[in-house]
Amino acid sequence: MTGLPDFHFETTALQRGFSYIAGVDEVGRGPLCGPVVAAAVRLVPDRLPAGLNDSKKISAARRGLLFDQILSAADVGIGAASVDEIDAINILQASHLAMSRAVAGMKRPPDWLLVDGNRVPADLAPRAEAIVRGDGRSLSIAAASIVAKVWRDRIMVDLAQQHPGYGWEKNAGYPTKDHLSALRNLGPTPHHRRSFRPVHNILCQAKTISS
Numbered sequence: 245m246t247g248l249p250d251f252h253f254e255t256t257a258l259q260r261g262f263s264y265i266a267g268v269d270e271v272g273r274g275p276l277c278g279p280v281v282a283a284a285v286r287l288v289p290d291r292l293p294a295g296l297n298d299s300k301k302i303s304a305a306r307r308g309l310l311f312d313q314i315l316s317a318a319d320v321g322i323g324a325a326s327v328d329e330i331d332a333i334n335i336l337q338a339s340h341l342a343m344s345r346a347v348a349g350m351k352r353p354p355d356w357l358l359v360d361g362n363r364v365p366a367d368l369a370p371r372a373e374a375i376v377r378g379d380g381r382s383l384s385i386a387a388a389s390i391v392a393k394v395w396r397d398r399i400m401v402d403l404a405q406q407h408p409g410y411g412w413e414k415n416a417g418y419p420t421k422d423h424l425s426a427l428r429n430l431g432p433t434p435h436h437r438r439s440f441r442p443v444h445n446i447l448c449q450a451k452t453i454s455s
Contacts, residue, residue: 267384321349
């Protein structure tokens with residue numbers, strides 16, 4: 245066992261009679277701000293970019309190179325759920341919504357999906373299987389994790405320019421010490437998730453002080 249993702253799940257699906265198989269993954273469930281982003285990727289077996297792996301295990305520079313290679317060699321769909329949607333329906337359901345939108349954005353509807361995690365979005369369930377830690381086991385899911393990660397990181401860099409001081413260009417909105425300190429000192433922005441406890445608590449404190 246190499247510890248690297250391979251094409252086993254895709255090959256098994258092909259042997260079962262499926263012909264257009266895509267991996268699906270999301271990024272951004274843990275941050276305090278910004279959208280949750282998902283990607284769906286259908287790789288072509290003889291055009292696999294070298295070095296695909298879980299996006300968390302490769303450098304930002306390497307992710308950027310692979311992102312370009314994946315987009316040029318594969319059928320890719322990208323979807324997102326907004327902060328308002330996250331607050332309205334909760335982060336799990338918003339993640340599933342982003343996944344469904346990513347699949348819908350592909351050039352061709354897949355007939356089988358490999359979804360990272362232990363749950364499959366309800367509307368995708370009839371043609372999907374959940375794979376725990378799939379981004380480290382399936383090449384298609386690894387590719388999706390890279391696309392989603394790069395896409396979301398770029399969104400957060402753009403937002404950081406609009407709202408300096410929170411360090412989003414470095415922390416991507418995750419609750420780092422610096423981000424939490426800025427959140428307390430500067431207050432929440434329109435891009436912060438009000439339903440997440442650290443943001444909710446600060447809003448409640450501000451309301452108590454002003455009342």
